[in-house]
Amino acid sequence: EVVVNRIAAGEIIQRPANALKELIENSLDAKATNIQITAKEGGLKLLQIQDNGTGIRKEDMEIVCERFTTSKLQKFEDLGTLTTFGFRGEALASISHIALLTITTKTADEKCAYKASYINSKLKASPVPCAGNQGTIITIENLFYNVATRRKALSNPSEEFTKITEVVMRYAVHNSAVGFTLKKHGEPSSQVRTPYNSTKQNNIRLLYGNPVARELLEVELDDKDYKFKMHGLVTNPNYTNKRMVMLLFINNRLVDSASIRKMLEDVYSVYLPKKAHPWCYISLDINPQNIDVNVHPTKHEVRFLHEDTIVERIKFALDERLTGNSA
Ligand code: ADP
Ligand code: MG
Numbered sequence: 001e002v003v004v005n006r007i008a009a010g011e012i013i014q015r016p017a018n019a020l021k022e023l024i025e026n027s028l029d030a031k032a033t034n035i036q037i038t039a040k041e042g043g044l045k046l047l048q049i050q051d052n053g054t055g056i057r058k059e060d061m062e063i064v065c066e067r068f069t070t071s072k073l074q075k076f077e078d079l080g081t082l083t084t085f086g087f088r089g090e091a092l093a094s095i096s097h098i099a100l101l102t103i104t105t106k107t108a109d110e111k112c113a114y115k116a117s118y119i120n121s122k123l124k125a126s127p128v129p130c131a132g133n134q135g136t137i138i139t140i141e142n143l144f145y146n147v148a149t150r151r152k153a154l155s156n157p158s159e160e161f162t163k164i165t166e167v168v169m170r171y172a173v174h175n176s177a178v179g180f181t182l183k184k185h186g187e188p189s190s191q192v193r194t195p196y197n198s199t200k201q202n203n204i205r206l207l208y209g210n211p212v213a214r215e216l217l218e219v220e221l222d223d224k225d226y227k228f229k230m231h232g233l234v235t236n237p238n239y240t241n242k243r244m245v246m247l248l249f250i251n252n253r254l255v256d257s258a259s260i261r262k263m264l265e266d267v268y269s270v271y272l273p274k275k276a277h278p279w280c281y282i283s284l285d286i287n288p289q290n291i292d293v294n295v296h297p298t299k300h301e302v303r304f305l306h307e308d309t310i311v312e313r314i315k316f317a318l319d320e321r322l323t324g325n326s327a
Contacts, residue, residue, distance in 0.1 A: 016043025040185035042160025240276035
């Protein structure tokens with residue numbers, strides 16, 4: 001059973017950046033306003049995330065890494081009305097099968113923090129009291145230590161760190177009210193730093209630079225027919241990049257969508273020379289019932305109902321906005 005779980009976990013968590021994405025979402029779900037991330041060897045040796053959210057109650061610490069343990073739905077039927085996709089309660093369980101996972105956490109009610117380590121979904125020993133502020137520190141050590149093929153495939157820590165950085169930058173833009181920092185372990189300076197209560201525009205300037213931030217157009221769409229909303233910040237055609245940068249969030253989850261990516265390239269191809277690309281932030285809110293639940297929640301690529309039509313409508317809105325800004 002342990003081997004099966006390990007294989008399943010390795011499918012869900014393919015690299016440190018996937019694990020980090022799950023942990024950031026947990027911190028955001030816990031209403032954190034500050035999230036600090038530390039990585040060593042691209043997160044393969046160490047990946048730590050500290051938040052100032054609600055914390056985990058001591059009595060929940062025993063089960064928190066078991067599969068399908070979640071505080072985010074009461075019954076199965078609630079799945080359809082959740083604002084995130086698909087099944088729940090798999091991230092920590094999966095991580096504990098392919099790494100040593102340690103949780104230090106304190107709720108507002110507790111007098112002190114508690115710390116516990118997990119392996120294969122189970123507590124290694126009872127939680128021990130320790131010092132700590134309200135919130136949660138999740139520490140992942142030696143990711144894929146027991147998945148030799150995966151560990152070998154991820155032979156370039158700096159490439160993994162780049163992926164981690166991209167994830168943090170994207171979440172920091174989307175959740176601009178939350179302060180984010182990303183550091184390499186043992187280094188005083190941070191790779192990413194955004195202030196608490198910032199704005200998307202400000203964080204785009206901080207993280208992606210002035211040339212992008214200067215050229216942003218705002219696009220809003222509230223589609224009553226297909227019940228979706230879009231908020232976009234996209235560069236006007238005065239800005240060009242060597243490659244396309246797309247920050248896509250659907251229902252607040254960082255995802256990829258081949259159809260939206262292609263649509264963006266199409267829209268800009270009218271205005272830009274062949275090898276020039278835009279920078280696009282797109283946030284979509286779609287009725288969760290219309291998200292393909294067959295796509296696993298941790299899968300990056302997402303499909304949704306009426307996809308062609310919705311993408312077409314977004315294209316139309318972008319086209320309209322870009323026309324007249326192409327001088
Ligand atoms: P899910 O997020 O789908 O519920 P996870 O495996 O990611 O499943 O997390 C399991 C549970 O652990 C969550 O439902 C939540 O109760 C708790 N948890 C995880 N991370 C945090 C955190 N940073 N702060 C507070 N609670 C957390
Ligand atoms: Mg989660």
